[in-house]
Amino acid sequence: MIFDRKNLDDNALVAMYKKLLFPRVIEEKMLILLRQGRIGKWFSGIGQEAIAVGAAMAMQPDEYILPMHRNLGVFTTRNVPFNRLLGQWQGKASGFTKGRDRSFHFGTQEHKIIGMISHLGPQMALADGIALADKLSGNKKATLVFTGEGGTSEGDFHEALNIAAVWNLPIIFLIENNGYALSTPTNEQYGAKNLIDKAIGYGMEGRQIDGNNVLEVYHTISEIAKEIRQNPRPVLLECLTFRMRGHEEASGTKYVPQELLNEWQDKDPITCFENFLIAEKALKPEWITYLRSQFLKQIEPIIESVLNEPDLQPDIDTELADVYKPSSRPAFKLSERSKVVRYIDAISDGLRLAMRKYPNLIIMGQDVADYGGVFKLTEGFVQEFGKDRVRNTPLCESGIVGTAMGLSINGYKAVVEMQFADFVSSGFTQIVNNLAKTHYRWGQNVDLVIRMPTGAGTAGGPFHSQSNEAWFTKTPGLKVVYPAFPADAKGLLMSAIADPNPVMYFEHKYLYRNLTGEVPEDEIFIEIGKARVVRKGTQATIVTYGYAVHWALEYLNNHPELSVEIIDLRSLQPWDSATVITSVKKTGRALVLHEDTLTCGFGAEVAAVIAEHCFKELTAPVMRCASLDTPVPMDKGLENQFLGKSRLDETMERLLSY
The missing domain is CATH 3.40.50.920 (Rossmann fold)
Structure with missing residues (x-):
């Protein structure tokens, strides 16, 4: 392994070594506690620390990172307090999710880290939305999102990269190619020689590096991030590494040939970096034992303290209260002026007024811009609000819902149009597992509305006529509205957009041009949940x-x-x-x-x-x-x-x- 220090002096190299060693010491201690039965499941990142640490060091502190469950080094490098991490892993009140989720399934706006969900792929589209928000705001920031080689097989991977490429979003898509997706080797995951070969299909740059070389990771990501802050575009980065332990500890590694384990043991990122630092006379061998002992002295009292914290006391009212972010209708004066309009025009008018009211509101969907949508509901919106805010999307429902969530995480509001309600099934995981659960899990609201042109009566057949509201009414964390009259259509849409929670807004296609009613001309907000x-x-x-x-x-x-x-x-x-x-x-x-x-x-x-x-x-x-x-x-x-x-x-x- 060849290390190139470039402009880093000895102090900087030793500081990097400490950041590399700290998560390894924590992990080794966690494995001891696991064998002692004092903690539960553990997903080990041993052997992969160089990627997490090098990447986190390369990004600016206020730039978002979306890691996976083997990236402890991202959290420690971002100085997330160890007591809170351990509290999270143990389901204590001191954690980030109040015992509602485990591992790294959480986010923290304070440290600009957005954790993954178990479905793995959906987080990549969140990075699209986060980066889009930065680009629209002129922030000149980069976003870094992790995935594994197994995750590249998921449709979410394709959708997220395609969106980022089409919109020139400043994102580093980092693949940790560690050899196995649980027990499935790479030759059973994909047929490409290298995963970066996929980059050309999206029209983006692809680079492959040694993921066990912390300096190569750091310098490469620093360079890419600097470039894309000024010239926004996505880059696919494949980091070659290896998972030295099981997918989680109970899995073991019996499916891995011993000679392969031996080969990668010789490429251990910490040992190799230690040898380099000693050769450079930046590190004395005796410092290694000393630093390890100091880190243990730092974490062991915290471990005992957190493990002795009382268990959470279940409370029904608390659980129910945290499913949604509290919300209220905006104050408004009911207009004395009204006119008779069609159902579709009432929706369009409500959406137009919301776009004027909220400068951070983005409309996204297939053909919604110049074409005005297949039902012409957003016709003329581009002329008033511009293509940055009224955005045609690629044909990818999951990716666009995830992008809308990312926008919300980074301070925007979004309205996503499903061309037909039937097509929402392609975005189902994002909606029911990501949008719906995020506030309950770690207190992050998701401020978006999904418009759902729904229903029969137009001879649309099995794929354009379903009334699929029941798919969502049983999902805690979603709000669902379904207006029957033009005034309600306008008032409920404006309330849905004002609401800080995800709202499924069903609008009946047959009623679009077959129903008229008197509708206030100005703002109207109808209470969600009131019959x-x-x-x-x-x-x-x-x-x-x-x-x-x-x-x-x-x-x-x-x-x-x-x-x-x-x-x-x-x-x-x-x-x-x-x-x-x-x-x-x-x-x-x-x-x-x-x-x-x-x-x-x-x-x-x-x-x-x-x-x-x-x-x-x-x-x-x-x-x-x-x-x-x-x-x-x-x-x-x-x-x-x-x-x-x-x-x-x-x-x-x-x-x-x-």
Whole structure:
């Protein structure tokens, strides 16, 4: 191994050595504690410290790093207090996640570190958003994100690199190629000779270095970061290294040939650097034992203190309170001016007003810029707000949702348009595992809205017509709204954008140009989680939302002899159970109506709550009316049969005659 000190003097070299040695001493101590049964699972980075330490030293302190679970050296080099790290690993109150997550699955804005989730790939798109925020702000900062050679097999890797290349984002995508993804060797992960060969496919520079040479890591990343701060662009950096221990300690390394372990043991990054420093007369051999003993003296009292900290005391109120960041509607004066507009125009107007209100709000989606979106909802936005803020995206839902999250982490707001709600499945992991859980895990809110053009009635077939709101209503950490009227569409969208939490905003495609209503011309904010009684009645209650509200109104217009109360939920997470319970206790009968399929649709939750809280007042069973348990068909006749509207008359007749 050849070390090139370049402009580093002896003091700088020794300082680097100390930063390299410190995480190794911690890890060796953790392995002892693990064998003693005093700590739980451990993911070892022994043999890979040069990458974490060299990279962290090369980046400026206020630049974001997104490490993996083998990068202890990033945290120690960034001076994250050891007591907090150990508290995190042990699930203590002194950790970063209040015992809700383990290992390095957390972030800290104080140290500009954003940790990974177990799905590995999604963090790369977060780096896109962080870097985009810096670029838009003119900050001249670089972002560094880690992944493993196994992670390069994931679609998130492709999406993140492609976005960064298209948008010229200042990111270093660092691959720790350590030989094995758990037990799967590289020859079973990819067919390329070198992972940097992938760089050319994205139109970016690729460089490969010795990841065990701390000076090569440090100098290379310093050089790249300096360049991309001034000339923003992504760079793919492959660091060759080896994982000397199991994926986690219980895995062992029996699947690794002994000769391979021996080869890499000779390339140990700390031993090799020690030998270099001794040869350079920058380090005396006796200092090594001394420094190790000093580090142990530093950490051992902390270990005993943290291990003796009391266990967390579970508290339901605390757990529920931390799922969402507290929020409130902005103060506003309801406009005295209003006009009759289409449902689509109300949404567009709300989005335009929000763009004016929040200079840090970015709109992203396929074809949303000059084309105005496939439904023309953002037509004309580029002319007013420019292409920096109204951004066409590559076709990659997961990458764009992750980018929006990264924007939020770095001080921006985002609205992401799914071209059709059906396509959100390609971004599912980012939404349900990343957006939804981040505030609960480590207190970082995610300030974005995902617009979901949804629903049937347009002969769109199985891939353009689903009502998939139930995919998200059961996911704690997401808010879900579904307006049925133009005024609600505008008011709920503006409230969703103002809310600091991730909001899934469902907008019905059929209603876009087929429904008009009176809408205030200025700002309007409708409370998320508050239902609306659309029509009062005494004989029964219909609980519904979205397009199905209009089915209910049409039914009652055809039956003027009936006195039926209609409740439009408007919000599905949180939802206004109090208004529903009050109504059903008054009428004694309840029908839950929605466009989604019957089995496990959101109506099942509503029906269960009614049965639980209104049992004594019910004079008939709670009934549900929803769409068939099939994919949405394209043919108009089949689609009409599929929709719950076709069974509304008979279901209401059964309910009222019971």
